[in-house]
């Protein structure tokens with residue numbers, strides 16, 4: 001059986017890390033694409049030269065022509081610009097929207113059957129626009145944010161409780177911005193929900209609130225430290241988990257920015273919700289019960305994403 005083909009559109013910090021991880025996991029043959037000619041070719045060659053040491057068989061090539069992504073099974077999109085200290089993700093909207101238009105056209109022409117994972121920020125608006133620009137089925141175009149935000153939440157919780165990260169589950173829903181919604185009731189240590197752990201004296205409400213706020217600020221914390229760009233190791237690992245779920249039909253339950261057509265009372269928008277990812281792409285959207293406070297926080301986050309989609313329509317009226 002032929003190997004899967006994975007196209008990485010954008011070969012910057014996340015793109016290069018994606019290529020390395022996809023190689024190490026032998027997910028398939030990898031094509032790096034970027035408009036900065038030389039970067040995708042150089043990163044591809046460098047990672048390929050690590051393959052004899054690591055013992056993985058993947059072909060890694062680089063290109064600045066969309067024809068190279070032809071027939072890709074998975075496209076992971078990081079093309080665009082990241083933020084710097086003092087900026088919000090939303091400040092990237094105008095410049096990255098134009099990039100999504102080009103990327104959407106490239107995918108439509110050369111990889112119309114691919115499962116597309118968008119990472120470019122501001123995430124929920126960019127994946128929404130990318131689906132429209134590419135015209136691919138809505139269940140085959142998805143945004144990566146929830147896996148990353150939940151992973152950050154899981155790490156901070158495991159440190160607070162001094163338990164393995166493996167035993168901590170968490171869900172962060174809503175838009176990938178300051179209004180994201182880490183859900184304490186649906187986050188657990190070995191199945192024990194966080195509110196129960198507060199009752200058991202493992203932590204306090206105040207400490208939990210601090211961890212939730214640190215999760216919301218997780219991206220900005222790293223931008224503030226790096227100063228030259230944003231996080232890339234954890235974002236890449238998160239998107240690879242989604243790609244693997246699709247390629248191996250794992251039916252993983254993962255929070256992703258998925259197209260909503262009435263679920264959670266939201267229509268024609270991408271927002272972070274729990275999904276099942278398998279060979280059919282987004283195979284199911286899981287509608288969990290939200291209490292009053294959770295619902296209010298979720299609705300506020302949806303409203304923030306809706307505002308960004310409106311801003312996209314002002315720039316590109318065809319998106320309406």
Ligand SMILES: NC(=O)C1=CN([C@@H]2O[C@H](COP(=O)(O)OP(=O)(O)OC[C@H]3O[C@@H](n4cnc5c(N)ncnc54)[C@H](O)[C@@H]3O)[C@@H](O)[C@H]2O)C=CC1
Pocket residue numbers: 009010011012013014015033034035036039078079080081082083092096099102118119120121123144145148176229230231232235
């Ligand atoms: N969804 C999420 O959770 C996260 C999203 N991000 C976002 O991911 C994006 C990428 O981040 P990095 O890889 O760190 O940035 P980077 O600057 O290292 O890489 C971006 C690459 O895109 C390329 N590019 C720019 N315009 C292009 C075009 N029109 N066509 C093809 N390639 C183009 C650039 O040449 C560059 O190599 C940013 O928008 C960032 O905000 C970053 C972290 C997490």
Ligand SMILES: O=C([O-])CC(=O)C(=O)O
Pocket residue numbers: 082083089121148176218219220222223230231235
């Ligand atoms: O904060 C940023 O700009 C990058 C990002 O989305 C994240 O790391 O969550």
